[in-house]
Amino acid sequence: MTEYCSISKKDHVMTVSLNRPDRLNALHPPANAELGEVFDDFAKDNDMWVAILTGSGRGFCAGNDLRYQAEGGKKVPFPKGFGGLTSRFDLHKPVIAAVNGVAMGGGFEIALACDLIIASEKATFALPEPKVGLAALAGGLNRLPRQIGPKRALGMILTGRHVPAAEGYDLGFVTSVVSHDQLAIEALDWAKKICECAPLSIKASMEVAYASLDEASLEDSMTARYDSVNKLFQSEDFVEGPKAFSEKRRPNWKGR
Secondary structure (H helix, E strand, O other): OOOOEEEEEEOOEEEEEEOOHHHOOOEOHHHHHHHHHHHHHHHHOOOOOEEEEEEOOOEEEOOEOHHHHHOOOOOOOOOOOHHHOOOOOOOOOOEEEEEOOEEEOHHHHHHHHOOEEEEEOOOEEEOOHHHHOOOOOOOHHHHHHHHHOHHHHHHHHOOOOOEEHHHHHHHOOOOEEEOHHHHHHHHHHHHHHHHOOOHHHHHHHHHHHHHHHHOOOHHHHHHOOOHHHHHHHOOHHHHHHHHHHHOOOOOOOOOO
16 A cells, blocks of 8 residues: 555556645655655566656645655655656666646656656646755756756756746657646557557667667667667567567567
């Protein structure tokens, strides 16, 4: 049982909904620790291929629960980062952020740590930490410049300004913008399309794509060896894909 989020699992997709709507899903240490366990479970569950993360009520996540801190709440360690995701660097399964409202501070950092951001037309994004004497140190200052370039990123970081979903799409950190009532459907549609692909191919593709961002050169990134690629080449799915294609049928992926 979870206390600060709700979880459903169906057809290889795990949907996680943050459930602190009275605080716009702002997260305190116990919620972060719980989400760390939730995504640990996702990482280990071979039957779950894609995760969708969204929020209940009007917000996706308003960031760190400063009220909890002010009320003297106890600190709990969460080694996988804010929302159980921002310091999780070994997860080669897609996580989709379905942003239904405000994604502020740590909430935006969670979304940036996801692989796709599907945004409601009502969604807004910001890293407002400098306005309260803080800094976005859960990956926001690192990921946003990588994803949209330093000049555009600093335009958000140095002002703390709120960016609507449509502008987020133009800047490049939002994958798709949809009407608010279509958000859940659109996120699930993306998840289903990913699930049509071989899960080991998805893992290999993600590892190579992300590792290539850190390589010094194109040649280095293309000649490097990746564990997930080796596992792909040795898998049953590596045989099943071409066989299904030649037999003109849907492949039966096993993830092994």
